[in-house]
Amino acid sequence: MTAKLLVGLDGHASGDRALAHAQKLAQLIGDCELVVAYIVEWSPFSFHTQEENAERHKRREEEISTAMTRVVDPAVKKLNDAGLKAIGGVRHGDVAEALIAIGKKHNIDQIIVGRSSEGGFSRRIFGSAVSNLVMSASVPVTVVN
């Protein structure tokens, strides 16, 4: 049976550490497939101006292509170069919710993320994306320091 790992990247060093850890795990497992995901933090309940709304589709496409070329594609290539099977994608939404949804879609066995760098006020109120993920995911979550 093939094991499936999901790696959540954030474009920062913590994401790189998560990727390195996932690569190590996959190599140890042997028969393993990886899904690399970058989530653009986005809420359908935020407020926009008219102009932002009119340009939203264009911006979304730009956000996806930037994240793909800068973060996801290099990560997938790195894994492929190491002889591992990997696919990647970019999604908009709440980080924890989106990672859980991707996990369910691909029948993921484990989610690996870096410890998030967000802090301050919003973290105190809403908790960080990582802690939300740990609390609500139905599969094991590895948080890489």
Added chain:
Amino acid sequence: MKTIQSALLSLLAVIGFANTAYAQEAMTLDQKVNEIFANVTGPFVGLIFAPFPGTDFPWIVLWLVTAATVFTLYFAFVQVRFFGHAIALVKGDYSDPQDAGEVSHFQALATALSGTVGLGNIAGVAVAVGIGGPGATFWMIVAGLMGMASKFTECTLGVKYRNEYEDGTVSGGPMYYLSKGFKELGLPGGKILAVVFSVFCILGALGGGNMFQANQAHAQIAGIVGDYPGWITGVIFAAVVFAVIVGGIKSIARVTEKVVPFMGILYVGAAIIILIVNYDKIGWAFGQVIEGAFTGLGVAGGFVGALIQGFKRAAFSNEAGVGSAAIAHSAVRTKEPITEGCVSLLEPFIDTVVVCTMTALVITISGQLITDPDTGQFILNEAGTAVKTIGDTSGVELTSAAFGSSISWFPYVLAVAVVLFAFSTMISWSYYGLKSWTYMFGEGKKKELVFKIIFCIFVIIGAAANLGPVIDFSDAAIFSMAVVNVFGLYFLMKLVKKELHSYSSRLSTGEIQKFKD
């Protein structure tokens, strides 16, 4: 960059001119602006508000009432049948998670609301209740409920016939559905209607979407810090609007977009608190509303006066049938235009049925409208044009006084809210006006800049002129949009019916399903 520099210079020149003029004739600048403005716009206002021969009833009011009634009946009370579905759509129950990151139904509704909820709900209602008495509220609610069907029709068409450009941006609104829809039906004149609508939309953007806002924002600030010339407020407002729409300083707009909903909630919250504190008077207030709706309770023009005011101010506040919302709602990304039509029908409900009614009840309960203790009838002012109020207030000052009589510090909060509402409405309308402008003259930085500068100049004129001529012109300009838009909607409504039929049958067969439970 050069264009921005020259635009800045032009604006400074206008400000400089105003300054010199003020220095020369310190006492009369505002009055002069007012006089010239009233003379120039008088004939246009007269035409739009012309009464039926032999009556006092303006034809435009009947035009709007008829439209709302026709759409309500034609779509078999869509506002009742799809109300629950509209809420499910806004909650995102039917949104495909794959489309996350696109404009959501909630965002389209919130943006459209930030353009409509504002002074119409605070100042406009006070004008309606001041002239038409509490009975005007009843007709305002009726107009709001019926207007939901007009909004549904125009916003469905707005999404269906919008333009999507290669770069991924979208433009929509009556000018697009009038021209494309008429062509699809093989009818002539769509293009002409689109251009006429665009002209009126630009006037509406300069009037109700700009001058009225600047005027009432000035009245509110002057009421707190003491009287000073209106053009000063105008210049400051114009500079900030200029910074946003020409300078592209999005941070100001973004802050406003976030603060305005908060202010809206605060406003409704304060109104609810006042109503709770005065719970014993709520029954009496509703009694006044119902009784006044059919008898007028002695207000100028009797029950017809109440009806005219109610319908006029409701239309001005929720803009149903005017066509502006179709521009705002067309940005949403959906495969089903009907869904946006459904969402948009919540707009007149929130704006008029909820927020306007709150304002009207607070004014009625506050006792600011003076009644004869013996007869219970309202006492009219010296001119006999409106109900006499404590301190002879009208418009936003009346609302302020009404809230202030229960919560003494609330006028200060209201002043901030009015300024922010005015600002966000201006930004929204500058966009509507700009879309009409570019429809007529084509896209392009220079062409856009010309409109934006004109827009800023009108901010100054609006703040300097008196409420009377400004409100007349604002109403006339906005209603003239409705003349063209509603005329076109009568021809296009069968296209909406086809869409609605297809959508509701797929909804009932389960072809369209929820993504969330």
